[in-house]
Structure formats: C-alpha cells, structure tokens
Amino acid sequence: MSSGVYSALSGSVAKMQKLEVAVNNLANVSNIGFKASRVSFESLFSDVLQNSGGRGMNFTRTSARYTDFSQGDLKRTGQALDLAIQGQGFFKVAGEDGFQYTRRGNFTLDNEGNLVTATKGLQVIGEDGPVDLPHQEVLIDEKGRITAGGAQVGQINVYEVSDTEALRQKGNSLWELDKEGTDLPSADSGVVQGSLEQSNVNPLLLTTEVIETKRAYAAYLKTMKSFSEMAEKARQIGQLG
DSSP states (O other): OOOHHHHHHHHHHHHHHHHHHHHHHHHHHTTTTOEEEEEEEEEOHHHHIIIIIIITOOOEEEEEEEEEEEOOEEEEOOOOOOOEEESBBBBEEETTEEEEEOOOOBEEETEEESSSTTTTBBBBBBBBEOOSOOOOOEEEEOOOEEEEEEEEEEOOOOEEEEEGGGGGEEEEEEEEOOOOEEEEEESEEEEETEEEESOOHHHHHHHHHHHHHHHHHHHHHHHHHHHHHHHHHHHHHHHOO
C-alpha cells in the first residue's frame, strides 16, 4: 500500500482527535472555572525518527494532550459565597478519596454551616481545616480572611501545586493531584468575593477552529479515497497484463 495512504490516515486521525478536544471545550464554554484542553501533534520528518518510528513514511501523531490553566474572565455576581481566584492556584476541597482542587467558586452552605461546592457538596478546606461559617453574611478579603460582625471567623487559602502536569481531571472542574505532587498556599494570588471565573474558552476562535478542522478532516478522507481508487486501477491493469 502506498505510503501516502498512511500519511493521509495519520493526518485524519490527528484531525479527529483535535476535533474531539475542540468540541468538548465548546460544550463547556459556559461552565464556571472550566479550563480548556489542548492537543499538540508532531510529524516524523528526520531520518532518525523515520527509521526508528516511521519506517520510511511521513506521518502525524499526537505528541501531548494538556490543560490550558490560563486565567478566565471574572464575572461580577454580588453573591457573598461566590469566589474567584485572581492569579494562579486553586481552592482545595475534601474529595471522596482525598483532596481535590478547583477554580469553580460558586460555593454554598450545607445544613451544618460548612462551606461546600455547589455541584457535589465537597467541603472547602481553609487554613485550619474545613471552613465553617455562622451565616452567609460574611466578608472575604483578597487574602481569603473571612470576617463576620467585625471579627475574623475563618480563612480560605488559594493553593498552588508543584506541577500542574501532576493534576488529573475528575469532572465538574475538579482536579486530583498525583502522589508525587505537592501543594502550598499561594503568596501571590488573591480571592475576589462576589465574582466567578468564567471558562477560558474563546467560543469565536474555537468555532472557527472546529470548522477548519472539519474541512481538513474531509480533505484527508478525500485523499485516502483517491489513493484507494488508484490502487484499484493499478490492480485491474495488473490483471489485464
């Protein structure tokens, strides 16, 4: 089979993977604190890669899939328990199997007065453990200090992790840190009360990317069809000979 077929096949697979990532990002464009996934590709061009991995053919393959943790826009809500992070880092919550991390700050209070996530009811972890609040009428400054009635009643920390590549997605804008990873309170990031961080997905650019990727995928399929038709004609000519 012609090496061109393999090149076109690898290209179509790469475009399909890119399309899947783009569509998932687009589906989460309105989710609070969502971070877009990215995928990068590489082509085997050099003689070394050709001989060891490509077997004499040019093809494209996925080189990495990663998360873009860049800052999303902050939207003012005016709700006391809506919190956003300005800068790097995460809120720390108590997951079912250990600590998890999130930038989705639309928190609420449970029946015991614990500050919890709105989606799964996970307790938010502060400086001294789970954050307990007397009521929702609290003030939270940029350092995460919680005051009510003029007295400090708690502390919310923003945590940075040693390596964002050690984070694994858990769904609902939650992340879990590998055993090799560590966290520590951030010295530079701040808490913004009454605001929520929006997803860092640009819907306009992403829609354009989806359209371009679909066109490229269709072009690869057309190329493979052309190679198949040429191979069939060559086979027929060989039979006539």
